[in-house]
Amino acid sequence: MEDDAAAAAAAVSKVLADDDLLAEILLRVGFPTTLVRAAAVCKRWLHHASHKAFLRRFRKLNPPRILGFYTQVFQGDPRFVPMLPQPPELAAAVRIVQGYSFGTPNDGHSLVRHQVLVQDCRNGSVSTALRSTRDHAMVEEWLGFSVGMHSPLCPEKAMAIDPPLSPHHHHGPGCFLILSREENDGGLSYFFVLLENPKNLDITSATNFTAHMFMLKDGAWCMLASATTQIVHWRADIRAVLVDNRIYIMATYIEITVLDLTTSSFSTVKLPQGVGRSMLSRADDASSVYLIGVKEHQLGIWLHKGDSLSIMDTICLREMCANLMMSDCRVKDVLTFPLWIIYVGDNAEFVILQMGRFVFYLDTRCRTLRTLYETPEGEPYQVDFNSQPFMMIWPPTFPTLKCDPTRFVFWPLDTLYSDLIDV
Numbered sequence: 001m002e003d004d005a006a007a008a009a010a011a012v013s014k015v016l017a018d019d020d021l022l023a024e025i026l027l028r029v030g031f032p033t034t035l036v037r038a039a040a041v042c043k044r045w046l047h048h049a050s051h052k053a054f055l056r057r058f059r060k061l062n063p064p065r066i067l068g069f070y071t072q073v074f075q076g077d078p079r080f081v082p083m084l085p086q087p088p089e090l091a092a093a094v095r096i097v098q099g100y101s102f103g104t105p106n107d108g109h110s111l112v113r114h115q116v117l118v119q120d121c122r123n124g125s126v127s128t129a130l131r132s133t134r135d136h137a138m139v140e141e142w143l144g145f146s147v148g149m150h151s152p153l154c155p156e157k158a159m160a161i162d163p164p165l166s167p168h169h170h171h172g173p174g175c176f177l178i179l180s181r182e183e184n185d186g187g188l189s190y191f192f193v194l195l196e197n198p199k200n201l202d203i204t205s206a207t208n209f210t211a212h213m214f215m216l217k218d219g220a221w222c223m224l225a226s227a228t229t230q231i232v233h234w235r236a237d238i239r240a241v242l243v244d245n246r247i248y249i250m251a252t253y254i255e256i257t258v259l260d261l262t263t264s265s266f267s268t269v270k271l272p273q274g275v276g277r278s279m280l281s282r283a284d285d286a287s288s289v290y291l292i293g294v295k296e297h298q299l300g301i302w303l304h305k306g307d308s309l310s311i312m313d314t315i316c317l318r319e320m321c322a323n324l325m326m327s328d329c330r331v332k333d334v335l336t337f338p339l340w341i342i343y344v345g346d347n348a349e350f351v352i353l354q355m356g357r358f359v360f361y362l363d364t365r366c367r368t369l370r371t372l373y374e375t376p377e378g379e380p381y382q383v384d385f386n387s388q389p390f391m392m393i394w395p396p397t398f399p400t401l402k403c404d405p406t407r408f409v410f411w412p413l414d415t416l417y418s419d420l421i422d423v
Helices: 002-016 019-027 032-039 043-050 052-061 088-098 317-327 413-422
Strands: 066-072 079-082 112-122 125-136 139-150 159-161 175-182 188-196 208-217 220-230 239-243 246-250 255-260 265-270 278-282 288-295 298-305 308-316 340-344 350-355 358-363 368-374 386-391
Touching (some): 002 019, 019 043, 043 052, 066 088, 066 112, 079 088, 220 265, 246 278, 278 340, 317 358
Antiparallel strands (some): 112 125, 125 139, 188 208, 246 255, 288 298
């Protein structure tokens, strides 16, 4: 028995001494948390695990996983709903996010109301808007507004920033968007889009639509662009995505409004006929964007590239819902409710859908539908509520090794051997 163990240990040591084989093994550990553990073994392993070329390969093979979703109904606080089931390797991260608080003020004044709204969620960072009001003589009095940048897995990074305000807004921003963009180094850039229109400004033409774009630099908002266009029938629930230097805005139900930050100019893209409820999704190609729309219980996916809008896929949800009702006894009569798109992941890889009290997760590549959330009986629910997915942070933060410890001291050899066998 001892000879067998010694032979196995010798075989493992021989494999791990080969740099190429070691890199291939580390590539397949599956989770960034496991990769960080491996990097703590010794400086040689840390060098391989933290190399930029290796990290690019690792992310392609093991894309960041969804830990859960922030949901928000009516004027309630954001609630984190875990994406279940989760592998044991990510259980600790899920618990940390569940226990994180956005720090809503509590001044003990019953007439003062503080509302936290989750605006954007990307790469472990959550952007929020804190709105404070007070009921005074049957009138809502504006008290303040601030933007919060949160990192639930790294709480010490949280910060609050005053938003940029237009001279026309004396009571806080009317309609605004907080967007983020992942840069080449893995860091995030934050943007604040202030939208002005006749519904909150009694000036100019009834169809004027102005967008002011700000970027967060060194803790302050800097103006990037400002442009005005004509929009006749704009929608109340304006949503947008930032792709490279363009903002694609779902400002109406008939077309996409595109703001080019380089030229400070607007252009439009006509929506396919018959598509009403729709949403946009970032594409890997900086010159492209996905459009996801629904008609009855059929979902269509289009790709806008250049001047063309091409249909990429069509998914019929009626049969999927019928199968889900058979496998999940909680889901009943969902097909009697209208279908709403709540959120779309990058590259249209997944879609969050709502039908009645139920919220579903649709994997568009595997064509699988699962129940994500159900509003409890007796609680009010709203159509088209806010939901933002929370992803595992990338790239991971690696340890700093002051010295080169004995190999495998932080990873018991029997555990390491079994892990390698599993790989």
